[in-house]
Amino acid sequence: MRHHRTVLTALLATVLLAGCGTQGECTPGGAPPAAPPKSRYAFGLPQGDRSPDQRIESAVYVELARSHCGDARAMMRRKDADGDVPGWGSFDDPRAVLLFQAAVELCDGETTRARTVWDVVSRGYGGWTGIGWDVETTTVLRWHVCEAYKSVGSALLQKSKDDLPCRRADEIAPAIVAWNTGDRPDPRLDGAPGVR
Incomplete structure (x- = not known):
């Protein structure tokens, strides 16, 4: 025993x-x-450069940074003083429209919708290289767009913002040039159903 x-x-x-x-x-x-524990990267925009920039991207960024999701969403839909151009139509890069729409969705806790909008860029606009850089000259980096890209990408891809640099593009993708010189159709409707 x-x-x-x-x-x-x-x-x-x-x-x-x-x-x-x-x-x-x-x-x-x-x-x-x-x-x-597995790293969990949540959506959040850093406080920072509050330049008096008249671009719609900067204004939407400020509302998102304050967690005013509804105000940011309304700005994306708002028409100009003449009632012609929706807020998203004032962007100079269709990828930025999709980026800020994904940010609005994340702000509202709609991760699945944000991911759907984010994925349209790879399918229709050649990816994220060059995001945040001036579309015409690719010489000026826009802080608000770059930080939004890092924050949205970090939350959706579960990566550190440091792993998502805003790389300058050697040339502008033809789809972006066509969007800028054409009628500017809403890029959010291209494979991103349910955008509100």
């Missing part, structure tokens, strides 16, 4: 130590170390 208890105790100790990997990782009889 004593032999069985000794064997059983040795077997139990072996099983417990095996769960720890090597003996140095936990004490005999202790539990294996817990896995480190």
Whole structure:
């Protein structure tokens, strides 16, 4: 009987130590170390450059940074003084329209909608390279657009903002040039159903 208890105790100790990997990782009889918690990157825009910029992107950014999601959404839909151009139509890059729409969706907690809008860029506009850079010259980086890109990308892709730089493009994608020189159809309607 004593032999069985000794064997059983040795077997139990072996099983417990095996769960720890090597003996140095936990004490005999202790539990294996817990896995480190998975990083969770949430949406949030940094406070910062509040330049008196007349661009719609800057105004929408300010509302999103204040968590005024409804106001930001309304700005995206608002028409100009003549009643002609919706807020999104004042953007000079269709990807920025999609980016800020995704930011509005994230602000409202609509991650699935945000991801749907985000994914339109890869399918229709050649990806995110060049986002935030002036479309005409690619020489000026717009802080609000770049920070929105990093924040939205971080939340949707679960990556650090440091891993999402605003890279300058060597040339403007033809779809962006066509959008800027044409009728500017709403890019949010291209494969992003349910945009409000």
